[in-house]
Amino acid sequence: MTYTIFTIRLKTMNKLIYIALSTLLISCNSGSTNENSEGDADLNRLESLEDLSLTQEFKDYWYSGKAEVSSYELSQSRYGEMRDGKAVMIFVTEPFNTVDEVKADNPSEDNRPVMKLNVTRDFNTGIYPYSIMSSTFLPLDKKDNAIKISSSIQEWCGHTYMQLNQYDKVYDVSLFSYFQSEQEDYFEVEHVMTENQIPIQLRIDPTSMPTGDLKLIPSLEYLRLKHVETKPYEATASFREIEDGYLYSVRYKDLDRIIAFKTQKEAPYKILSWMERYNDNGKPAVSTGTLIKTLNTPYWSQKGNEYQVLRDSLQL
Template identity: 40%
Template structure:
C-alpha cells in the first residue's frame, strides 16, 4: 500500500511539473547559481569606502559618436526592503546591498547630456535586485524610470516625449541587464550562460523609445588570460553589450562596449578605464576637496 502511494505521489508531481511549465521557465530565467562570496569580499567592500572608477567615454547618440566621461561608483549599503530606500539606522530587517551609481556626461552638438543609473542588488545574489532608477537630463527635457521589486516588477516611467509618454508597467521577474553589473562584482560565475529572457538596460530602453519588456537574449562569459569578457546579445534588438573585467577578485571593470544597429547603421559606444580609487566620497564635499577628482582625471 505504501509503495502504491509513493508511485501515485511521484506521478502527481510529474504531472504538476508539466502543467506548471511556464512558472518553471520564469524561475530559471533568473539564471543565478548558488555561490559563496570571495573570502576577501568583506575586507574589500566593508572598509568604509566606495570604489570609484573613471572612464573615457565614446557615446552613440543621434547616429553619431560623441566624446565624454563615465564614472562607476560601487558601495555597500543597508537597504529597507519595504520602503526600498537606504536605511538611516541599523536594523535586523535591513538588507545588505551592493549599490552601483553609474554616470555618463557627454555633449551632442550645442547641448549636454547627463545620465545616471542607480542599482540596488542584495549581496545574497540568489535574491533579485530590489530597486533600479534611471534619469536623463538634457536641454530638451527630463526622462525618469524606476523599478521597484514587489510581487512583480513595478516600473514607473516619465518622459517629455508624446511618443514615449508617462506610463506604469508590471513585468514578470526575468533577469535584468542592469543588475548584471552588480552580480559581476560579487561573483561573475554566479551568472549562468545560455539563452533566456533579459530586461535591457533602462538607459537603452528610455533613450531609444523601446517597449519596456524582457527580450530574448544570449548570455556568455569567456575567460581570456587575466580577464573575463561577459556579454549579453539581443538578436531582435540587434544590440550587444560586452563588459571586460579582471578574472580575479575584486573583478574590476576595465572597459565595456555596446554595439547597436539602427536603420542599417552600426555604431559602438565604448568606455575605457582611466583610474580607480577607494574613497569615502560623501565626507568630501568641501570647496577644497578636489584632489581625488584630479586623480580620476575628471
C-alpha cells in the same frame, strides 16, 4: 498651464483611487484570516532563494567603509555620431530598507544588505549636453535579481525618469517623460534578470554568471534613449577567459544588440571596459567605456573644496 497641472493631479488622484480600491477589494475577497497576503507572497519568494555565499576577501574589500569610484573614457553613439565624454562607476555596499525601498537610515529587520552601483555618463551632442545616471541595488544575502533600479536622462530638450521596483514575480515600473507619447505611466513587467545588475554580479564572481539562453530586461538607459518597449527580451549570454581578464557578453536576438563587459581575472574583478553595439536606423552604433583610474574612498564625506584634487586624480 492650468490644464496641464490639472491633468497631472487627476492622473495622480486616479492612481491613488485605484490603489485604494484594489486594496479594499483584496481585503474584502480574502478576509482577515487569509495568510496569502501580498507581503507573504514576497516573503515566500525570498525564503525560497538560495543564500549567497560571500568570500572573506570580498567582505574585507567591500565592507571597509569606503566606496570604489572608477572613471572611464566614454565614446557614446548618439544621433548617428560618436561623442566623447566621461563615465563614472561608483560601487558601494549599504543596507536597503525593503519597506520604503530606499537606502536605510537605521538598523531594522526590514533591511537587506545590497551592493549599489551608480553609473554616470556625460557627453555633448553639438551645442547641448547629455547627462545620464542610473542606480542599481542588488541584494547580497540571496541569489536574487536587482530589487530596485532607477535611471534619469537630462538634456536641453527635457528629461526622463524611469524606475523598477521588484515585487514578488514582477517589477513595478514608473515612467515620467517629457515626450507626449510616453508622458506618465505605471505598469508591470515580468521579474527576470536585468542588464543593469550585470556589472554588480561580475564584481561578486564573474565565473558564476549565467550563460546560454535567458530572458533579460535591457538597461534602463537603452530603453529610454531608444524608446524601446520595457519588457524581458530573449538573449544569449556567454563567458570566456581571455589573456588579460574575463569577458562576459550578451546578445539580444530581437533587438540586434550586443553588450560586453571585460573584468580583471582576480578579485575584486574591476570592470576594465564595456561595449554596446546595436543597429541604429540601418547603421551600426557602438558605445564604449575604458577604465582610467580607480579610487577607494568615502566620497560622501569629501564635500569640501580641498577634495577637488580627487577629481583631477580621476581625470574628470
